[in-house]
Amino acid sequence: MTVESTAARKPRRTSGSKRASATTATAKKAAKAGAQNVTPEQVQLLTPEGKRVEHPDYSIDLSPEELRGLYRDMVLTRRFDAEGTTLQRQGELGLWASLLGQEAAQIGSGRATREDDYVFPTYREHGVAWTRGVDPVNLLGMFRGVNHGGWDPNSNNFHLYTIVIGSQTLHATGYAMGVAKDGADSAVIAYFGDGASSQGDVMEAFNFGAVYNAPVVFFCQNNQWAISEPTEKQMRVPLYQRAQGFGFPGVRVDGNDVLACLAVTKAALERARRGEGPTLIEAFTYRMAAHTTTDDPTRYRQDEEREAWEAKDPILRLRTYLEAEGLADEAFFQELEEEGEKLGKHVREAVRAMPDPDVMAIFENVYADGSALVDEERAQFAAYQASFSTVSDSGSAAGEAK
Amino acid sequence: MAAQNLPLAKALNESLRKALETDPKVVLMGEDIGKLGGVFRITDGLQKDFGEERVIDTPLAESGIVGTAIGLALRGYRPVVEIQFDGFVFPAYDQIVTQLAKMHARALGKIKMPVVIRIPYGGGIGAVEHHSESPEALFAHVPGLKVVSPSNSSDAYWMLQQAIQSDDPVIFFEPKRRYWDKGEVDTEAFPGPLHKARTVREGTDLTLVAYGPMVKVCVEAAAAAAEEGKSIEVLDLRSMSPIDFDAIQASVEKTRRLVVVHEAPVFYGSGAEIAARITERCFYHLESPVLRVGGFHAPYPPARLEEEYLPGLDRVLDAVDRSLAY
Numbered sequence: 001m002t003v004e005s006t007a008a009r010k011p012r013r014t015s016g017s018k019r020a021s022a023t024t025a026t027a028k029k030a031a032k033a034g035a036q037n038v039t040p041e042q043v044q045l046l047t048p049e050g051k052r053v054e055h056p057d058y059s060i061d062l063s064p065e066e067l068r069g070l071y072r073d074m075v076l077t078r079r080f081d082a083e084g085t086t087l088q089r090q091g092e093l094g095l096w097a098s099l100l101g102q103e104a105a106q107i108g109s110g111r112a113t114r115e116d117d118y119v120f121p122t123y124r125e126h127g128v129a130w131t132r133g134v135d136p137v138n139l140l141g142m143f144r145g146v147n148h149g150g151w152d153p154n155s156n157n158f159h160l161y162t163i164v165i166g167s168q169t170l171h172a173t174g175y176a177m178g179v180a181k182d183g184a185d186s187a188v189i190a191y192f193g194d195g196a197s198s199q200g201d202v203m204e205a206f207n208f209g210a211v212y213n214a215p216v217v218f219f220c221q222n223n224q225w226a227i228s229e230p231t232e233k234q235m236r237v238p239l240y241q242r243a244q245g246f247g248f249p250g251v252r253v254d255g256n257d258v259l260a261c262l263a264v265t266k267a268a269l270e271r272a273r274r275g276e277g278p279t280l281i282e283a284f285t286y287r288m289a290a291h292t293t294t295d296d297p298t299r300y301r302q303d304e305e306r307e308a309w310e311a312k313d314p315i316l317r318l319r320t321y322l323e324a325e326g327l328a329d330e331a332f333f334q335e336l337e338e339e340g341e342k343l344g345k346h347v348r349e350a351v352r353a354m355p356d357p358d359v360m361a362i363f364e365n366v367y368a369d370g371s372a373l374v375d376e377e378r379a380q381f382a383a384y385q386a387s388f389s390t391v392s393d394s395g396s397a398a399g400e401a402k
Numbered sequence: 403m404a405a406q407n408l409p410l411a412k413a414l415n416e417s418l419r420k421a422l423e424t425d426p427k428v429v430l431m432g433e434d435i436g437k438l439g440g441v442f443r444i445t446d447g448l449q450k451d452f453g454e455e456r457v458i459d460t461p462l463a464e465s466g467i468v469g470t471a472i473g474l475a476l477r478g479y480r481p482v483v484e485i486q487f488d489g490f491v492f493p494a495y496d497q498i499v500t501q502l503a504k505m506h507a508r509a510l511g512k513i514k515m516p517v518v519i520r521i522p523y524g525g526g527i528g529a530v531e532h533h534s535e536s537p538e539a540l541f542a543h544v545p546g547l548k549v550v551s552p553s554n555s556s557d558a559y560w561m562l563q564q565a566i567q568s569d570d571p572v573i574f575f576e577p578k579r580r581y582w583d584k585g586e587v588d589t590e591a592f593p594g595p596l597h598k599a600r601t602v603r604e605g606t607d608l609t610l611v612a613y614g615p616m617v618k619v620c621v622e623a624a625a626a627a628a629e630e631g632k633s634i635e636v637l638d639l640r641s642m643s644p645i646d647f648d649a650i651q652a653s654v655e656k657t658r659r660l661v662v663v664h665e666a667p668v669f670y671g672s673g674a675e676i677a678a679r680i681t682e683r684c685f686y687h688l689e690s691p692v693l694r695v696g697g698f699h700a701p702y703p704p705a706r707l708e709e710e711y712l713p714g715l716d717r718v719l720d721a722v723d724r725s726l727a728y
Contacts, residue, residue: 148504152512153476160508164500170466171501174473174481181429181455182477201497204466211461365511366545368569372597373644374545 042252042284045259048312050320058263064327070111070258071322072336074103074315077127079340080136083347084126084143088293092351093143097124101256101288104314105221107131108261109189109283112269116157116186118179120172123161124221125191132158136343137350146357166192166199169218173205176214176272187272189217189265195226197242198234206246206280215272217265218243218280221255223287228300243280255285256314286312359385405588411581413555414444414520416589417562418482422452425480428566431458431467432484432520441486442522442581464494471517472501480516482566488523488575489532495540502571503546514569518562523551524615524665525712526579528705535702536666541573542643542675549643550596551575553617555585557600557640560593568596575642577615597641599649605635608659608725611650611676613639616663616713623718634722642672650676651683658689659725663713668696690728693721 043055062070081099088096099106106127113119113131121128129139134156141147142161149160162168172190179186196202197220209216222239224231231239243250249271253264261283268279286309290297322328363378408416421428430445436459439446449457460467464485471481485491491498498519505515525534542549548570552558558576565572594600602617603624610620617638624634635653639645654660660680662673673694680692695713703711 147510148508150508150510153509154513159476160505162501164496167469167497167501170469170497171473171476173466174470174475175477176473177470178474178477178479181479200493201465201469204461204463204469207461207463208466208470365507365509367548368506368511368514371548371644372646376647 042254043260043264044254044257045263046257046317046321048256048317050317050324052259052321055260055263058260058267060259060263060266062259067318067322068328068332070107070262071315071318071328072339073107073111073127073130074258074318075336076340076343077103077107077130078315079343080130080347081126083344084140085289085293087140087348087351088143092348093140093293094145095143095292095294097143097292098287098289099124099126101286101309101314102221102223102283103127104258104318105219105255105261105283105285108258109191109219109265109281112262112265113189114186114269116184117269118157118159118172118175118186118188120159120168120175120188120190121161122165122168122191122193122196123163124193125161128191129156129158132156134158136347137354140347140351141354144351144354146354166196166201166205168192169196169202169205170208172218173209173212173214173216176209176216177212179215180212180275185273187215187217187269189219189269191219191221193226194220194222194224194231194234194239195229196220197239198226206242206248206278209278210246210248213275213277215275216278217268217272218278219265220280220282221285222282223255223285225287225291225297225301227291227295228297230301238282240280240282243278246278248278248280250280250282252282252284255283256309256312256317258314258318285314404590405586407584408555408559408587409582409584410552410555410558410577411442411444413559413585413587414562414576415446415448416587417559418445418448419451420589421482421563421566422448422456425566427478428480428482429456429458429474430482430484431460431471431474433460433462433467433486435459435484440484442578444520444522444576444581445484464490464492465497468494468497468502468517468519471519472497472505472515475515475517476513480518480566482518482520485519485521487529487533488521488535488537491519491521491537494519498541498547498571498573499544503544506570507546515571516566516569517571518565518568518574519571520562520574520576522578522581523575524577524579525702525708526615528708530705531702534705534708536575536664536697538573538575538642538664539666539671539675542672546571547643548572548597548641549575550641551577551614552640553577553580553612553614553638555583555587557638559587559589561596561640564593564596575614579615580618583618597644597646599640599646600638601635601649601653602638603634603636605633606657607633608661608722609635609637609650609653609657610661610663610718610722611637611639611653612663613642613672614665616665619713619715619718620663623715623722626715626719627722632722632726645672645676645679647676647679647683650680654680654684655687658687660684660688660692661695661718661721661725662692663695663718663721664697665712666697667699668694669699671696690725693725695721 110131240250677692
């Protein structure tokens with residue numbers, strides 16, 4: 001199932017948009033022949049025009065209901081994401097990391113996971129969280145500044161968001177080593193971005209995964225930009241080809257094609273379950289919005305690039321397909337619109353109702369077994385706090401515990 | 403097995419063996435810990451008896467070792483990681499500080515991180531660069547980590563047991579130049595709490611506080627001072643985070659003088675923390691300022707100079723004299 005180009009590649013100076021042309025028969029032939037390959041083959045099952053195409057290694061047969069389900073997931077995820085951006089602009093969130101444009105990569109891969117699989121996200125996997133049944137409101141706590149994550153990772157087998165780039169790929173690999181030790185047949189999937197692929201931890205995760213034959217899938221969303229750094233500043237070899245050097249398959253998938261992302265991830269997870277080790281998936285996609293709400297992409301990228309990618313919009317292409325094949329009627333789209341409104345309202349209300357944590361929470365959960373040092377500082381600070389609400393007869397200085 | 407006379411290294415080996423026998427979730431990870439038994443042989447024979455699934459030889463990648471240990475802990479395992487030498491822990495420092503230390507808090511207490519990181523540390527063995535450092539303050543400064551160091555065989559055995567049983571990440575510093583020192587280990591005697599200091603020698607004129615490799619030096623200093631009629635109390639701190647300030651305070655209230663001794667550079671070191679807190683707690687008891695003896699604000703020197711760099715008997719006694727002169 002390895003899809004790779006053997007051709008040496010020159011450093012690229014063109015913008016990312018020019019690299020993502022659809023797979024063509026010619027390109028396939030060229031790749032197989034080991035000839036100079038300018039556009040690495042990527043798995044695609046649904047063209048940007050909404051046409052179903054077949055791929056020799058990845059077939060998928062979904063019911064109309066399943067197809068509508070994927071569409072619904074993407075629409076609601078985009079809606080949730082838009083609420084995140086709006087809430088940040090309204091001052092309800094301190095920061096928001098938008099997934100706009102990456103819905104297919106996240107929903108496709110997320111829907112490929114089984115309940116007993118375990119997911120290690122970055123901080124942008126709102127769509128994957130949705131597929132795991134995580135309450136979207138849980139994701140907002142850290143962006144509002146009331147906690148650093150806060151949910152129980154074991155409730156939905158969805159680990160906490162990790163902000164340090166690439167760290168979680170090692171956690172995923174270690175977790176997968178544990179899965180293998182337990183003799184379980186579940187799999188683990190680690191998400192990261194093209195920027196993270198420059199981190200040593202990601203390389204170490206690849207190597208540990210390979211050496212221990214761990215049931216882990218490395219899912220890279222190559223959204224073309226690591227804040228302001230284009231992929232040309234990150235790498236000289238197409239990402240998915242790196243897997244070969246570590247001894248496991250790498251595959252590039254059209255990250256804006258939800259069907260392809262689903263099929264490829266499913267195959268990789270099943271491979272992991274069979275005890276055949278890791279797979280690297282490079283979902284070739286595009287970050288339509290800013291890196292986060294503090295970022296200004298107009299300083300580093302051109303409008304034309306975004307426009308080119310808008311034509312490959314993951315939601316639009318599935319809608320075109322559903323409509324052309326008569327798989328969804330107007331009532332479905334209407335109901336989904338209403339569902340989106342409801343979700344938006346729920347999120348807005350829940351965020352505004354989210355209380356600030358009690359100040360003494362600073363001292364909570366520093367240690368599982370407790371600590372005399374934390375206890376001492378907690379007592380001192382509690383006394384200091386209390387000094388504002390009680391009249392002191394002694395006139396002793398605030399803050400003294402003893 | 404009850405009481406035995408064991409070198410500190412062997413006590414650690416027995417402790418790891420016991421942990422592997424007692425809890426099937428305990429796994430050991432590190433470079434060369436399998437067939438070789440570790441460069442200091444602390445894991446000698448364990449892979450042979452417990453297999454490659456429990457005693458895991460890893461690729462040479464410290465961040466990878468600690469990062470995957472975190473994942474194993476999330477899966478319910480209790481990884482005990484060996485970092486080969488003190489100066490090699492830094493590639494893993496990011497995983498330890500940004501991930502391991504904070505995971506419990508980040509999850510609002512819903513997950514635990516029972517990971518032990520064993521680090522042979524300190525100088526005195528004539529090693530090359532990066533093999534003789536004492537980076538304990540860098541870890542003790544990080545909330546979420548517990549930092550301990552045994553000074554003798556019995557503590558080595560029991561503190562490692564307690565560290566492995568702890569649901570918190572523990573950085574376990576092993577005084578490598580004491581690996582071959584023998585001491586009594588009673589594997590059935592009930593141990594004291596992990597973070598309690600131990601009075602090694604009673605005294606009335608001055609308190610010496612040390613941990614790990616420096617405890618022995620301080621005991622020798624106290625014996626030498628006794629010949630000059632000075633009564634020195636020696637406390638083995640055992641834990642650098644948290645620190646048993648109550649024990650130090652009780653001792654200083656009795657002796658009224660305090661000297662802290664460690665191998666690490668004095669500047670921003672654990673001695674600074676102890677001096678500050680004890681000055682707060684014991685200001686009216688102290689007859690002299692708290693003094694510190696330790697390494698200099700310079701890279702750990704080449705081996706031919708390390709005897710000058712490391713606090714020895716004379717430097718400790720000099721500080722004792724300076725304190726008593728106030």
